[in-house]
Amino acid sequence: MKTFFAEVIVPLHLNGTFTYRVPQEYNDTVRVGQRVVVQFGSKRLYSAIVRRISEEVPAYSVKYILSLLDEEPILDERELRFWEWIAGYYMSCLGDVMTVALPNAFRLASESAVSIHPDFTGELSDLTDKEMQVVQLLADHPVMTVDDISRAIGLAKMMPLLDTMIEREIIVMDEELRERFKPRCSAFVSIGEGFRTPQQLKETLDRLESKASTRKQVDVLLKYLQLSGNGAEPVARRLLFRTDDGFPVSDSAYRTLLRNGVLVQEERTESRIESYESTTSPDTIVLNDEQQAAYDYLSRCDRPVALLHGVTSSGKTEVYIKLIDQAVQQGQQVLFLLPEIALTAQIINRLRKYFGDKVGVYHSRFSVSQRAEVWQRTRTSDPDTGFQILLGARSAVFLPFRNLGLVIVDEEHDTSYKQSDPAPRYNGRDAAIYLARLWNARTVLGSATPCIETYFNAKQGKYGLVEMKKRFGGLGLPEVLCVDMKEDHDDATHLSKFLADHIRQAVENHEQVILFQNRRGFSLRIECDNCHWTPRCQHCDVSLVYHKSTNSLRCHYCGYSIPVPDQCPACHSHHLSTKGIGTERIEDDLEILFPKARVARLDLDSTLQKNRYIEIINDFQDRNIDILVGTQMVTKGLDFDHVSVVGIISADNLIHFPDFRAFERAFQQMTQVSGRAGRHGHQGKVIIQTFNPYHQAIRNVIDHDYNAMYLSQITERRVFRYPPYFRLIDITLKHRDRDLLNEAADQLAAQLRQLFDKRVVGPEYPSVTRIRGLYLKKILLRFEQGEAIADAKRITADIVNRLTADKRLRPLQVHFDVDPQ
Ligand code: ADP
Ligand code: ZN
Numbered sequence: 001m002k003t004f005f006a007e008v009i010v011p012l013h014l015n016g017t018f019t020y021r022v023p024q025e026y027n028d029t030v031r032v033g034q035r036v037v038v039q040f041g042s043k044r045l046y047s048a049i050v051r052r053i054s055e056e057v058p059a060y061s062v063k064y065i066l067s068l069l070d071e072e073p074i075l076d077e078r079e080l081r082f083w084e085w086i087a088g089y090y091m092s093c094l095g096d097v098m099t100v101a102l103p104n105a106f107r108l109a110s111e112s113a114v115s116i117h118p119d120f121t122g123e124l125s126d127l128t129d130k131e132m133q134v135v136q137l138l139a140d141h142p143v144m145t146v147d148d149i150s151r152a153i154g155l156a157k158m159m160p161l162l163d164t165m166i167e168r169e170i171i172v173m174d175e176e177l178r179e180r181f182k183p184r185c186s187a188f189v190s191i192g193e194g195f196r197t198p199q200q201l202k203e204t205l206d207r208l209e210s211k212a213s214t215r216k217q218v219d220v221l222l223k224y225l226q227l228s229g230n231g232a233e234p235v236a237r238r239l240l241f242r243t244d245d246g247f248p249v250s251d252s253a254y255r256t257l258l259r260n261g262v263l264v265q266e267e268r269t270e271s272r273i274e275s276y277e278s279t280t281s282p283d284t285i286v287l288n289d290e291q292q293a294a295y296d297y298l299s300r301c302d303r304p305v306a307l308l309h310g311v312t313s314s315g316k317t318e319v320y321i322k323l324i325d326q327a328v329q330q331g332q333q334v335l336f337l338l339p340e341i342a343l344t345a346q347i348i349n350r351l352r353k354y355f356g357d358k359v360g361v362y363h364s365r366f367s368v369s370q371r372a373e374v375w376q377r378t379r380t381s382d383p384d385t386g387f388q389i390l391l392g393a394r395s396a397v398f399l400p401f402r403n404l405g406l407v408i409v410d411e412e413h414d415t416s417y418k419q420s421d422p423a424p425r426y427n428g429r430d431a432a433i434y435l436a437r438l439w440n441a442r443t444v445l446g447s448a449t450p451c452i453e454t455y456f457n458a459k460q461g462k463y464g465l466v467e468m469k470k471r472f473g474g475l476g477l478p479e480v481l482c483v484d485m486k487e488d489h490d491d492a493t494h495l496s497k498f499l500a501d502h503i504r505q506a507v508e509n510h511e512q513v514i515l516f517q518n519r520r521g522f523s524l525r526i527e528c529d530n531c532h533w534t535p536r537c538q539h540c541d542v543s544l545v546y547h548k549s550t551n552s553l554r555c556h557y558c559g560y561s562i563p564v565p566d567q568c569p570a571c572h573s574h575h576l577s578t579k580g581i582g583t584e585r586i587e588d589d590l591e592i593l594f595p596k597a598r599v600a601r602l603d604l605d606s607t608l609q610k611n612r613y614i615e616i617i618n619d620f621q622d623r624n625i626d627i628l629v630g631t632q633m634v635t636k637g638l639d640f641d642h643v644s645v646v647g648i649i650s651a652d653n654l655i656h657f658p659d660f661r662a663f664e665r666a667f668q669q670m671t672q673v674s675g676r677a678g679r680h681g682h683q684g685k686v687i688i689q690t691f692n693p694y695h696q697a698i699r700n701v702i703d704h705d706y707n708a709m710y711l712s713q714i715t716e717r718r719v720f721r722y723p724p725y726f727r728l729i730d731i732t733l734k735h736r737d738r739d740l741l742n743e744a745a746d747q748l749a750a751q752l753r754q755l756f757d758k759r760v761v762g763p764e765y766p767s768v769t770r771i772r773g774l775y776l777k778k779i780l781l782r783f784e785q786g787e788a789i790a791d792a793k794r795i796t797a798d799i800v801n802r803l804t805a806d807k808r809l810r811p812l813q814v815h816f817d818v819d820p821q
């Protein structure tokens with residue numbers, strides 16, 4: 001018999017793959033791309049992915065694979081190559097990629113949390129003693145790790161037991177971690193043939209009601225009728241047996257009903273994803289001339305990547321829909337990426353209108369099992385259940401496509417495409433372009449304010465380029481006006497009279513207003529009037545932000561929070577004042593200025609609650625809100641029909657940002673939020689408040705002149721050696737000990753300098769020098785386009801690995817950020 005060894009990827013922040021011996025019983029079944037359970041370290045268990053299988057005997061002794069989790073591989077060679085590209089390009093580990101790429105449901109570990117299945121009613125009488133023990137344990141401690149349970153019960157091999165309990169839906173692991181990658185089947189109840197008409201039902205109920213011995217059956221039947229909308233559709237059996245609704249039903253009465261054929265029970269797959277039907281054909285969309293020209297260009301473009309540069313409201317989505325339709329007709333799959341899933345609600349509806357059930361949505365707010373189901377339905381070629389159009393945020397690039405033909409990246413300039421933490425720090429847009437290349441698929445990037453790098457590529461002819469300069473339906477671009485805050489500034493409210501007058505006018509006309517302020521909280525900080533003391537975070541090198549609603553001072557980096565002091569701890573003065581304004585403060589001011597207007601706030605704090613974001617957006621759409629104040633969340637591509645005024649409270653915050661992209665970003669954010677003004681036949685006004693009315697970025701926004709912005713920036717980028725002429729790698733070093741940090745950073749910079757010379761900048765302290773108790777230092781690597789950057793990355797990673805292995809410098813952390821945003 002042969003002996004095989006498998007190299008596997010474990011979901012840990014470790015380089016490379018790890019070798020395990022394949023038990024002979026799996027010789028015929030083990031395949032690349034399958035999940036297996038392996039022990040890693042002294043007792044941790046993980047699910048791992050088989051990357052390679054060979055007969056080569058490793059030079060060291062290896063452990064056995066413990067079990068196979070999948071009959072069929074869940075990944076194929078192409079997906080694994082894509083993972084390897086991400087890991088290599090973004091200087092991260094395959095394990096990190098596995099962690100972002102696979103839904104949690106596919107990742108198993110001994111530290112996985114387990115809890116009782118939400119649908120488990122306790123009605124199973126055939127639990128074994130051990131199972132009973134687990135259930136009782138979890139009843140007392142709702143969430144426990146696999147290891148904790150092992151210890152508590154004194155059973156070393158916990159996995160097989162928990163596995164069967166999960167299969168039987170008694171428990172869920174790390175929210176259905178070990179779910180076996182199959183849609184769940186459950187028992188459904190419906191009413192039997194011969195008992196369905198109202199007449200038949202009434203007779204049955206009367207008959208059962210008449211005898212005491214059958215009255216319990218009436219309860220079951222009534223509960224069924226209530227749950228099923230009077231028998232209109234089958235009801236999950238578990239719902240019938242729920243007790244927390246105050247209507248417990250008898251199991252034996254239920255069985256009698258089944259026996260007599262009054263009720264029928266059957267197994268059905270229960271889709272966790274609602275189903276939708278298309279209502280309109282894409283053929284009904286009539287493109288205008290600009291859109292038609294863009295569509296023609298994009299469907300014939302000979303470059304693999306093309307940019308659709310269309311002003312806000314030019315109707316890019318309609319062009320996408322036509323392109324999607326074309327791909328779908330050819331049996332291809334389409335990946336539609338959005339920067340943030342918060343934006344999906346509107347676009348899902350627009351796509352579903354045309355493509356109904358062919359559209360699958362993948363996002364992090366979905367439950368684990370929903371995500372697993374999307375995964376499965378992306379893979380399957382079954383025309384009834386398979387998805388052809390996959391809509392999602394950046395992690396959707398990891399879905400297991402079977403025939404990808406078109407990738408659309410909407411709002412391609414958006415920074416949320418970049419994962420900032422943890423590794424892999426990948427850019428969803430760029431990863432999507434690479435993915436499309438693996439599939440020989442086309443990529444369309446769309447934006448009203450393309451990223452400078454993208455526009456550069458288009459201008460150079462590397463990407464195709466097509467522009468739409470007019471808003472759809474003859475609507476004019478919004479009129480952008482600027483208020484010089486040096487002349488019109490009200491310290492009490494931070495609203496100029498000019499903006500306040502426009503808001504008042506709009507509210508009186510029953511029109512809506514959006515106000516953009518890029519800071520959340522009430523004030524940026526508080527300060528003692530007497531000695532200028534300002535409260536700072538204990539763990540980070542920043543001042544604390546004042547939140548009035550919770551009367552607290554909070555750190556926006558680590559979450560540290562303290563109550564607001566009533567006097568200055570340094571000089572005991574009671575005069576503390578607020579400095580700088582956030583969204584909460586503006587909301588407050590508006591309520592005073594416009595007591596009749598309905599004001600709402602859209603920022604991280606106001607949307608922490610699940611679904612709150614959607615509620616606010618819907619309320620605004622339904623005109624239950626007059627004025628919406630928010631952070632960049634309000635700048636994103638949402639369509640509202642009745643916004644006549646958009647106000648940018650402080651443009652200076654955006655412009656004076658210590659970053660080479662500040663100008664570009666300020667232009668993008670201001671232009672994007674301006675795009676929310678005026679729809680449905682009205683032009684709309686944008687009012688920018690600033691102390692620098694002649695700043696170039698503001699002038700460019702007023703003139704709607706992307707090109708002028710681009711030209712000024714591209715020159716600067718060349719002169720100051722930034723992208724797209726140079727490619728950047730940010731190296732961040734972190735350590736609790738400032739001296740060790742400095743030593744490590746100097747050592748690393750010196751070593752890198754020997755190899756890369758002037759391409760090394762730093763080490764330098766970043767603008768925030770300490771976060772969560774760790775001091776930070778940065779080294780920047782800068783390579784000219786065309787230099788052998790892949791080699792440089794490998795060498796750099798090696799040097800860093802040696803450095804972090806130095807015991808004396810421990811625990812030093814080093815992060816890479818390739819193409820930082
Ligand atoms: P963008 O994404 O470029 O900002 P949208 O795609 O949201 O613009 O289009 C703006 C509005 O114009 C939407 O309400 C859209 O439905 C409408 N629209 C655009 N093109 C057409 C078309 N060809 N026919 C009908 N309505 C259109
Ligand atoms: Zn003081």
Ligand code: ZN
Pocket residue numbers: 537538539540555556557558559560772
């Ligand atoms: Zn902090």
